[in-house]
Amino acid sequence: MTTVLLQIKNLVKHYPSVKAVNGIDITLNTGICFGLLGPNGAGKTTTVEILEGINQATSGVVLYKGKALDDQFRKEAGIMFQSTALQDYITVRETLQMFADFYPRQANLEKLIKRCNLTQYLDQDNRQLSGGQRQRLLLAIALVNDPDIIFLDEPTTGLDPQARQNFWDLINDIKADGKTIVLTTHYMDEAYTLCDEIAIMDHGKIIAQGAPKALLEAHFNNVVLRLPETEISNLAALPFTTNKRKGHIEITTCDVNKVVSTLIKNNISLAQLQIRTRTLDDLFLELTGKELRA
């Protein structure tokens, strides 16, 4: 049965010089992966820190299992910050054991170590871990209390594509256990792949919310054709609205065949033609008029 795990009502956080969060409402059901997206400075980290209980809201309500955040929440929440230093001269095993000892409920450490692929690094000093190993350890720390809700704040930032893919597999594995995940990211593909529901934030407000696929379907019924700018010598002759983007000309259309035949008629080479469906990046651009990772 689906139940509400976390609820936010009219959340506001004002700093002296900036309104970081400006009245947002979110309801999270158990077992979903919820993505909070937005560019740097959108207010997503502040929002998540309030949900994690480490930052105080100016006003608004945050309820976990129907109650205000309390000690029980701290015991049942797993948190992975964007950047956390680990103690020097302490091994992976000792770090995990220390965090496990903080909680009355503990995950099976052996299983956790295996799941996060840390077996061969157990006796290694925290300082000697690579970026990917370190992120896996931080994830293991977040899971050490067998949490009901897990907060992952930009967990794959700075990882190479392979480490990122491995990390996604891990998160999917955790999702399969029925855990509730709150993920903040500015990687749209990450959100699309992992999240059941997303909220896009900008200037401290939620500007769109829903399942990624449903959001895209609601906003777009077209595709984008891309060609290198150098391939089109006579842009003005084309009977479409075009956009210049990162060295390419983009044509948005519902009728691919018509566009392609027109391009051929104008003697434009299609050797480097790309056709892509609309993404969350497009959605963000559409909603805010700016690139997500500006």
Next chain:
Amino acid sequence: MAFKRFLALLSTRNKEFIRDRSSLGWNIFMPVLIVAGFAFAFSGNIGEKFKVGVVNQTTATSQSKQFLELKYIDFYSVEKTETAITRVQRHQVDMLLNAETQQYWINTESPNGYLVEKILSGLESSNFEKQTVSGKQIRYLDWVIPGILSMNMMFSAMFGVGFVIVRYRKNGMLKRLKATPITAFEYLSAQVVSRFILIMMITAFVFYSTNIFVDFVMRGSHLNLFLVFALGALSMISLSLIIAARVTSEETAGGLLNLFSWPMMFLSGVWFSLEGATPMMQLIAEFLPLTHVTAAARAVMIDGADLITISYHLLVLVGQSFVFLLLGSWLFKWD
């Protein structure tokens, strides 16, 4: 307080410190090197002149005046006879002379005292009354060692706790701990206890290892000295908690820690006696924990003082620890 959480923090912090060999080595060998340096510096026959303390110098008899006019003897005026006699017992003064009554005190175990007495008796129609005292020589090294041990404790306490907390705050470790069920009290207690254990172990090591090659004076009870150092360590660690309560920059923390520790090093009577210091300086010293640790340790080691004799210093240290801990916990912020 959850004991399991406290133990987990304590054990990890201890491991972190012990495995940081450069820091550990610095903490252990630095005070040993300072003591060795002093032993070397004061091992020669410095102060070739004989030293004689004089009571009632202004009302000296003519015979006393004859003695006081001799060259190559350093005469200095003394107000309290009892204090000066103690200095004769410790070989810090070769002779004490009451210039009015023509009484003199010498230490029967002091070669210099013997020679000054010979000079005195060589005066024409010498008529001085001899008083003898005895006692092992107290070198400057013996006098300064309680202060060096206390000072080392202070640096270890201030920088070992204060600096570490600020570093953890800056790099986000404290923020991560805040997101766990750990309370500020549990965290701070673990830091205090960890550093306390390490300071006591290191101080014991420095005490016994330097004694092997310096053979300094230790007349009091080791247990009393342990209590003095224990309370001293506690008060100075607590003081560092106040400094580290909110600071987020290591540079600021370093500046603040130096601001507290350096004046303490010079105003607490570690290197020189505060007896002749100005009343203002003495008043400032009274508020510094290092003053009380040094004075109590010195009293135990040199005079063999019991707990009742040093109870004032111990009570001040307990009071300071309590106030500092309370303030430190109250001011503490995770981020």
